[in-house]
Amino acid sequence: MAPTDPTGGDAPATPLTPGALRAGGRRLLRAAVHRAGPRMALLALCTLLRVLATLATPVMLARAIDAVHTGAPVGTALTGLALVLAVAALADAGEDLVGAYCGSHITAWLRHRLVGRVLELGVPGRRRFPTGDVLSRLTESASALAALPVQLVSVAATLATAAGAVIALALIDWTLAPAFALCVPVAVVVLRVFVAQAGEPFSDYQRHQAAIATRLLDARQGIRTIRAGGTAAREVERILRPLPLLRAAGHRTWAAQGQVSWRLSLLAPLTQILVVAVAGLRLATGDITTGQLVAAASYASMAVGAAALFDTFVALLNSEVSAGRVQEVLDAAPAVAPPPRPVALPDGPGRVTLRNVTVRIGGRTVLDRLDLTVPAGAGVAVVGASGTGKSVLVSLMGRLVDPHEGRVELDGVPVTAVAPPELRRAVAYAFERPALLGATVHDMIAYARPEAGRDEVRRAARTAAADDFVLALPAGYDTPLDRAPLSGGELQRLGLARAALTDARVLVLDDATSSLDTATEVKVTRALQRLLARRTSLVVARRPATAARADLVAWLDGGRIRALAPHADLWPDPEYRAVFAAAPELASGA
Template identity: 75%
Template sequence: MASTESADDDGSAPLAGPRAASAAQRAGGRRLLRAAARRARYPMALLAVLTAIRVAAMLATPAMLARAVDAVREDGNVGGAMAGLAVALAVAASADTAKDVVGSYCGSGITAWLRHRLIGRILELGVPGLHRFPAGDALSRLTESAGGPAAFPALLLSVVAALGTGLGAVTALALIDWTLAAAFAVGVPPAILVIRLFVVRASEPFARYQRLQAAIATRLLDARQGARTIRSAGTAAREARRILRPLPELRQAGHLTWTVQGQVSWRLSLLAPAIQILVVAVAGTRLATGAISTGELVAAVSYTSMALGVVALFDTFVTLLNCEVGAGRIQELLGADPAVRPPPCPMRLPDGPGELRLREVTVRVGDRTVLDRLDLTVPAGTCVAVVGVSGTGKSVLVSTIGRLLDPAGGSVELDGVPVTDVALPALRRAVAYAFERPALLGATVHDTIAYARPDATREQVRRAARAASADDFVRALPAGYDTPLDRAPLSGGELQRLGLARAALTDARVLVLDDATSSLDTATEMKVTRALRRLLAHRTSLVVARRPATAARADLVAWLDAGRIRALAPHADLWPDPAYQAVFAVDGDGDLGAGSPDSGAATRPDTVEPRTRA
């Protein structure tokens, strides 16, 4: 489990300067929303036209109503007035319906665009991104946060429409009688002040609420990944408490948000009728003096209600603020630096035998220097075992070869070309990896083996599976190679053999096995290794080795110690050194006898759940 040991390593702790952080996040959210609006400019233009038509029809409705009232009182053209009123209402309803349809289309397009960008950036961030944005946090941004901005275009135009309608209504009041517009204007400054107060006070609680939701999701996913460990340890109750520990803070943030919203809401709920009463009182006085007609009084009441729709925008402002906060969380992830950047001017990787050279490579993880000016040359076509006690950086070292991460200093060269100067697709074709816990990607067993080569034929896939000693157990599955992955229960060793088959299928000049045979028993490992070496003859390979027998089968052993290569020599030459033997006593299975060529020690492979995460 990633976070079982630490309860506060997932962002649930209070942040320094929450108001400043919230302001910065909202600024990023506004930039992203502007970019989304530019991308959806054509649907938004159509929305704007429909909104303008609806506003015009709504503003015409009270005037048509006043005409109809006066026509009835004065025995005028009632039919014509009623027809005009019906047309205005029909146009408003039609524009409103069309606006909803176009708004939904526009919103879904923005959501798809944001989620595509988020998924791409999450994958670009690589392993370092998993530490900065844990799974639960990234998932909440991908789902809840990315779904919020979908409503932004419609909400924004609703605000514009309401403001336009309000301005038009106030103008209509002024045309009826200037005193009516003046009476309405008295209540505008207090309404603006109240809404501004809400935006200032509610921004940080909104942002904190979303962060705490992500923290709970992260803890829950961590616990799901380690469900068997929790159950076997009998710590389910303690784990539930750990998952739910941010709840009091979540409740506090939610309570503060609702408190601020309630304070603003009751002020506005009192202000709106007060303004309406004031305008109606002035209108009644003007009617009594003969300054306006009865129809104009009815129109004034309608226009006042219409203008007060601006006050009712409070709920829309709440939703817009949520959109802004969610967009800020998305922008925070999109703005994160990827683990590996493509070269600005890629160099062509020449055809070569696969010679590797690491020059003064330095890698830091946090404040710790894992590799310290490391030098290593791997001759072309050589199998090199990388050994060292746990924590010395074996996986970090091999990760620099295919640019799964970049060193802070030094260079890694493949056939004389720095890997940082090679286009990433070309480098991925040149360097293939097999991991300790390979991810099951694709729909079927065939798909997961052919993941890096989707155009591979069934025969090519089977040949790779045979090389990894996987063909027999795959054909024994219910549908063989076409068995869906969720219906293929696999042991740890079988899973690793699928990963090895996937790596064997690639036409790579360098093969990296990052502890990729740890779940194989010794006999199977020897069989797989012999098959792979036949298949990958004349190709360079690096094997992260934890067993002496694995190191013994390599041409050379790179002994990693204190961030540097302590020795590069055959296993047989290093074995007499007690310090070298101690590496396996500490980091391997403790069976020093396994280092001899005749060793037949075997261990039973562990079993894992059907779908194993990388």
């Protein structure tokens, strides 16, 4: 789990312009279609069969009508009509099945990519893309592409059907196709205007939905404070503050759709009436037969059916905007990137060196050209007033964040040159609020070493004074985490056990014992001393007793190391004692 202090240097993501969002969406849509290539091919085959059967239906129907009208045998015509209808029905069912499979495949692929990139963005990514925003993109935006294969094939099928119907009209009589073509330019202009107008409100609507989700998740995390403060009504108002903007974006979207919808609803029947009227005139002059008139009416209906594509265009535009929101995260460069040519760490005792390190957060310089050398095997307590960047400092060792300037070295090798998996094995962390990762208590302790056996896990738990309370759980180490009633102190001890299980040369405890009472902390510390005896350790200390147990204290002040000395040497300084002014043990001194 990430440190509790904010350690991301990037501001929340600035919304992309509608044009940029749709451009990114088109790139992702193309990649999604390519990804589902074989399935899309099968879907296209089913659609092609349906289109051909649909186009053949009026021909077969006309033959049957003409056969009845002329008294000719109708058996062959009816058999052909039945066969065509059967093919159309089977192809339609195949479209539904294959389309659903394609959509679920694309959605799963997108969600895997999105989750992977969010994890790659690491700690700084929390500021660039808040939790609620990521959740909105992961659920609504990614799932919006589930219908993409069917939508694309539907557009192609409808256009192919309309084109085939126009050709069929021309084959029946040359005057029918021009009659239909008179209305096509008007429909194209109407659709282009809609696409130009609807992109921005579609984007705004999804962005405001994400803002509400983010505020709701924030409130849920602070539900006890809200209940205790009696501020539920005020929180509801805060959560729903983007609602007027959401409503305005929705109204703009619906207004744009409504303007196009009534125009197409009027244009489609007028076009059909025009084609049928021309066909009727040609029937009156004897240029076409009664069956051809019926066929012409059917083909005119098919051709104007392209107007129904408006709903599909709306869905495609929504998919494009949704894909753009997913692509925005995928395009975000991780703040901590793996090295192009990793360097192996030498077998070393764990010496940590920070040279001229500068870190900025939200425009504020937290660490300013800081220099620090942690001797191999030493235990160093990082001390400083609230907000001085203690968690930022210890986050640098394991590359939870990278400095904007300067370098961090482990046993003489820049940590930026080490492959992330190797660095994770060399530097282990325990945090104030450890994440409940895994299915059971055993899984949580062994999260970084899933191959560890029960004996190793119990040994690590005993080191963190956790074995007794774990055994008291309903199923011991096999207790599911969602059924394990854990206090804050017990959860911290499991986090310490997880760190103890790793064979890291550097162990970082970021306020990892803050929820322990004094007696338990002493017990845990004594157990950890055996573990830390052969490792370098950095401990974010907020209690004088914690700093007193360290070999050295790194006093952080003004973005730099003010002093690096034993706690006893620093304690006479009143400014140093003021750092612990709020600590309950202050009265006990060193």
